[in-house]
Amino acid sequence: MEMTILFYVFAVLTVGSAFAVVFARSLIYSAFSLLFTFMGVAGLYVLLSADFIAVAQIMVYIGGILILLVFGVMLTRQVTDVEIRTSAFRTLPATVVVGLALGTLIVIFIRTKWMQVHTIPDIEGTTMELGELLLTTFVLPFEVAGILLLVAIMGAALIARR
């Protein structure tokens, strides 16, 4: 029962701040709302007993990507920055398409009979299983991800410098 209440708390936090990201007037407000979205998703990971992923979410998204985004906001601030709301530019077709997509997804999710193999166990730590998988079954993608990160860092430094 308390799991359900916690789920609703985190769900409202996540969805509410996601709306704030999209519709906020100023860029800084959007960035701070994104912080609460990431926190809500991390809480949902804890509810799903994925402790390692929850900590990685906080460290990578809040500690890395969000800081980077805030730097981006600060570095691209114009002097006359009032951040005018977007004009009603093809809003109607966008709303129709997006609403149809959302409706279809929700109907499919509700009507499908989802397989549920077992109940979620109490938190006992997934770090060991993940580490074993990472260095046995998924060792090649692990190395490729490392190379990707190296190339991305070098590319970012090169592009931002010129």
Next chain:
Amino acid sequence: MVPIHYYLILSAVMFITGVVGVLTRRNAIIIFMCIELMLNSVNLTFVAFSAYLGNETGQMFVFFIMAVAAAEAAVGLAIVIALFRNRQTVNINDVNILRW
């Protein structure tokens, strides 16, 4: 216990919110934030299925998606900053060199 389709509907709403942002906002940095929203909702779906199936492979996918998201954010922000230096704008309507 919360049924799995609650998590799926939550991540669908998050994903659609991100799509709305990409379609309606014209600021490149806001579009970045919306892409991060969409990636987060996909991660939530992976973790939900992984937990309800009792299989850790879904969490490995989340791990790799996080690596790709970090790389994407670094390169994308570098492009935005280079763009701002050259054109003094981050409004994507003003950046149409590649538009056909």
